Amino acid sequence: MESRSFYNEILTEHNVSPYHKHDIENPDIVLEGVNPNCGDDIWLKLKCDGDIIADAGFTGDGCAVSQASADIMIGLIIGKKKEEALRLADIFIRMIKGEAREEEIDSLEEASALRDVAHMPARVKCAVLGWHTLEEAFGNN
Numbered sequence: 001m002e003s004r005s006f007y008n009e010i011l012t013e014h015n016v017s018p019y020h021k022h023d024i025e026n027p028d029i030v031l032e033g034v035n036p037n038c039g040d041d042i043w044l045k046l047k048c049d050g051d052i053i054a055d056a057g058f059t060g061d062g063c064a065v066s067q068a069s070a071d072i073m074i075g076l077i078i079g080k081k082k083e084e085a086l087r088l089a090d091i092f093i094r095m096i097k098g099e100a101r102e103e104e105i106d107s108l109e110e111a112s113a114l115r116d117v118a119h120m121p122a123r124v125k126c127a128v129l130g131w132h133t134l135e136e137a138f139g140n141n
């Protein structure tokens with residue numbers, strides 16, 4: 001059971017042709033994220049330059065929500081400091097719980113397209129999978 005807003009343009013675009021679904025060269029961090037409820041299984045790969053996320057990608061399989069969310073997340077965090085990426089992950093996860101403020105949601109840019117998942121409990125773990133994996137990758141969970 002999917003709502004119409006779920007298949008909005010941004011999600012469809014990131015699902016049909018994800019920009020960041022690929023291996024990266026010599027990643028510094030590789031971490032698997034699994035959501036057994038849905039069968040989503042992703043591998044997050046991060047390359048860091050000091051405090052900055054220099055490059056990132058993901059591989060694996062899963063439903064449209066998990067894949068689009070991971071792809072959007074990676075687009076948002078490349079070039080940002082780890083600290084900033086973790087701040088965005090915190091906002092995203094609170095948005096999915098329905099707890100983020102409007103101005104915080106605005107800072108998520110494209111990822112704000114997933115806000116309606118807050119009303120779809122079965123999809124919550126799919127939406128946060130990539131972001132939780134990011135938090136774990138940086139040892140902050």
Ligand code: ZN
Nearest residue numbers: 038040063126
């Ligand atoms: Zn899923």
